[in-house]
Amino acid sequence: MSTATYVSKRAGDGKVTLPRVVTAEWIKFRSLRSSWITLVVAAALTIGFGALFCWATMSRWDHLPAEERAAFTPAEHSLRGFFMAQMAIGVLGVLVVTGEYSTGMIRASLSAVPKRLPVLWAKALVFGAVTWVVATASVLVAFFVGQSILAGKHLDTTLSAPGVTRVVFGMGLYLTAVGLLAVALGTLIRNTAGGIASVFGVLMVLPLLSEALPSSWQDHIVPYLPSNAGQALTHVTQAPHEMAPWPGFGLLCGYVVVALVAAAAVLKRRDA
Amino acid sequence: MIEAVGLTKSYGPKTAVQDLSFSVRPGIVTGFLGPNGAGKSTTMRMLLGLDTPTSGHATVNGRRYADHPAPLREVGAMLEARAIHTGRSARNHLLALAATHGIPTSRVDEVIDLVGLREVARRRAGGFSLGMGQRLGIASALLGDPATLILDEPVNGLDPEGILWIRNLLKSLAAEGRTVLVSSHLMSEMALTAEHLIVIGRGRLIADTSVADFTAGASRGGVRVRTPQADELAVLLRELPGAMVAVEDEPGVLTVEGTDSEAVGRLAAEHRVVLYELTPRQASLEEAFMELTRDAVEYEAVVRPAELVKESAA
Ligand SMILES: Nc1ncnc2c1ncn2[C@@H]1O[C@H](COP(=O)(O)OP(=O)(O)OP(=O)(O)O)[C@@H](O)[C@H]1O
Ligand SMILES: [Mg+2]
Numbered sequence: 229m230s231t232a233t234y235v236s237k238r239a240g241d242g243k244v245t246l247p248r249v250v251t252a253e254w255i256k257f258r259s260l261r262s263s264w265i266t267l268v269v270a271a272a273l274t275i276g277f278g279a280l281f282c283w284a285t286m287s288r289w290d291h292l293p294a295e296e297r298a299a300f301t302p303a304e305h306s307l308r309g310f311f312m313a314q315m316a317i318g319v320l321g322v323l324v325v326t327g328e329y330s331t332g333m334i335r336a337s338l339s340a341v342p343k344r345l346p347v348l349w350a351k352a353l354v355f356g357a358v359t360w361v362v363a364t365a366s367v368l369v370a371f372f373v374g375q376s377i378l379a380g381k382h383l384d385t386t387l388s389a390p391g392v393t394r395v396v397f398g399m400g401l402y403l404t405a406v407g408l409l410a411v412a413l414g415t416l417i418r419n420t421a422g423g424i425a426s427v428f429g430v431l432m433v434l435p436l437l438s439e440a441l442p443s444s445w446q447d448h449i450v451p452y453l454p455s456n457a458g459q460a461l462t463h464v465t466q467a468p469h470e471m472a473p474w475p476g477f478g479l480l481c482g483y484v485v486v487a488l489v490a491a492a493a494v495l496k497r498r499d500a
Numbered sequence: 501m502i503e504a505v506g507l508t509k510s511y512g513p514k515t516a517v518q519d520l521s522f523s524v525r526p527g528i529v530t531g532f533l534g535p536n537g538a539g540k541s542t543t544m545r546m547l548l549g550l551d552t553p554t555s556g557h558a559t560v561n562g563r564r565y566a567d568h569p570a571p572l573r574e575v576g577a578m579l580e581a582r583a584i585h586t587g588r589s590a591r592n593h594l595l596a597l598a599a600t601h602g603i604p605t606s607r608v609d610e611v612i613d614l615v616g617l618r619e620v621a622r623r624r625a626g627g628f629s630l631g632m633g634q635r636l637g638i639a640s641a642l643l644g645d646p647a648t649l650i651l652d653e654p655v656n657g658l659d660p661e662g663i664l665w666i667r668n669l670l671k672s673l674a675a676e677g678r679t680v681l682v683s684s685h686l687m688s689e690m691a692l693t694a695e696h697l698i699v700i701g702r703g704r705l706i707a708d709t710s711v712a713d714f715t716a717g718a719s720r721g722g723v724r725v726r727t728p729q730a731d732e733l734a735v736l737l738r739e740l741p742g743a744m745v746a747v748e749d750e751p752g753v754l755t756v757e758g759t760d761s762e763a764v765g766r767l768a769a770e771h772r773v774v775l776y777e778l779t780p781r782q783a784s785l786e787e788a789f790m791e792l793t794r795d796a797v798e799y800e801a802v803v804r805p806a807e808l809v810k811e812s813a814a
Pocket of ligand 1: 511514515516534535536537538539540541542543580685
């Protein structure tokens, strides 16, 4: 029996730092095939549905009623695939966290980083950055593909038209915020099915449910729902009662921050 | 050095660990034993700060686990359930853990070789056999070259070769001066691996003893006597103070507890009883362990074999 206490020597002398945890989360993210498959699906939905909507509208254009023609906005139309893409991004954002709980990986993650919060911040940072890049790139592609289709009837617009740049880049920001909201909900709920259901609930069911409210209430609630507030940034002109673009997106960011702070509090406190 | 002071953990009304205090010294392998549900895994999770104790606290090398600036270089752990994402390769799993501490890639490859996973390191961990999964768990634990190792049932699911490998690995790690805490259900396995034992049952400390003392204590196991005059001898033995006699199913065989073979032999000679056999019976370590934890078994069959024996003997 030896009495000298062992001192670690073969593993460097690094401490846990936030940049290192970010590197670790990036390795984790890129080493799962499901990450890439879901991102490709999100991009394909954005571009594919955008093109499909543009093509359908263009081919029916001559038969469309006048009021529909008047309401037509080519920029928004080419980005309508976002509605499906936000679900793919929401699912992936949930999985980034709940995939660790369902496999037990979370115990390894939290043993390596027992302060815990850096894990959440790093996940949000990595997933937010990846989502922003992929979403912005695919939104740009969807925009140009859509406009080239609409050009067949000279319905197309350009990035330099009023509000269009804001709408195109705003869509990338909106999708990023949705991804971060999903990371927070995944951390709060810790269960894949429940997390995905809650993302669907917030983004799709809440707006539908609120339409059942008396119309005098609707004006006070509907515009301030996370999805509607954030999507204000992706509209060229605002509908009546809709929030202004940047305040609307600011409110969505507020919801995301609240959700992330709640997730942090829960992650710190709960047993892993 | 691991120290637990008054560790208590309740899950709702259920108390999994109650007022548990012990310390684990460096330089030896310490076995952490207890029947199913005794609270071994819960205790280990509390040592790692994964579960917060309801009361009490635990330190590793003088600090709470979470207060170490580089926890993986302080403590390496392998927990009961596999803590590995099934979709990720073994190497990427280790690379991600290493990245949190700036541990170089060369160390990742080193531990992969050490546990013999080189061939499969780039395959998805989800497809690993039980034994490969355990090896990956050991590799994760050794990654930071830690002074303290906490391993929850590392031999679980390993073949004999794997068990031998773990046994030797743990001994050599301890011989380097590390603190090694290993949980197990198997007393016999721990007797071969560990030098010290911490035994718990129903969340409470039952024994904190060296393996040598435990083994010595386990040897008082009664005396087996075979005689053609069994009934006569049984009457005589029952008069010996402290002796308990059980008549076995096998004709002419008695089991005597609470006395030794010398006393039985002398008594038989005094009363001219013929003995065919007089054997001090050594309780196996496993029996001694079950004896020790009998009242602290969490989940048990409705009728215990030990009780059956007593009843038929009475
Ligand atoms: N998260 C939890 N929630 C509720 N009860 C729990 C939880 N974890 C453990 N328990 C209970 O605490 C007790 C101790 O469990 P633990 O897993 O620590 O035992 P163990 O000694 O590791 O058992 P085994 O040998 O079967 O692995 C058990 O009764 C178990 O049901
Ligand atoms: Mg256990």
